[in-house]
Amino acid sequence: MGKNLRLKSARAARDLSQQDLADAIGVTRQTINAIESGNYNPSINLCIAICKVLGQTLDQVFWEDNGDA
């Protein structure tokens, strides 16, 4: 599976480490890392929680890739 670069990018834009984001949501760092790495199928509630912290929507972070940026 492909990496989730939009998540990585949105997180970086807010200057949050994987640990920071994980803490804000209440999951472990490994979970965030795995999602960004792409070998993962997170729950929708987790995705929504991530989006809220990052100020994005599901489509922006988890919907199909547009190909580029």
Place this chain on the structure above:
Amino acid sequence: MGKNLRLKSARAARDLSQQDLADAIGVTRQTINAIESGNYNPSINLCIAICKVLGQTLDQVFWEDNGDA
């Protein structure tokens, strides 16, 4: 948790039974029913599969309620 009426509605708009939708995706009828009923936290891949069959996006079906229709 609240019911997912947008899913129910989008499915009805395509004249698909819960069984039809489940078959199209490759899950069981109970899974679809549970998601519509609201006591569930499906995986993002499942949500995406549902959206594709219904011709909708994640935001349209699974993002925050707008309150009304």
Place this chain on the structure above:
DNA sequence: ATATAATGTCAAATATATTTTACATTATAT
């Protein structure tokens, strides 16, 4: 070069999504 924060990854344990089987209820038609 050394120290520290951030990231990548792995194996075992735990929590939870999803399946399977089954039955009750509601709608629609004859």
Place this chain on the structure above:
DNA sequence: ATATAATGTAAAATATATTTGACATTATAT
């Protein structure tokens, strides 16, 4: 009233997400 399709729900089994703990690697700073 009877039959049939669709839906709501539940308990046990299975698959998989998530945690925990641990170690290696990469970036950033001193």
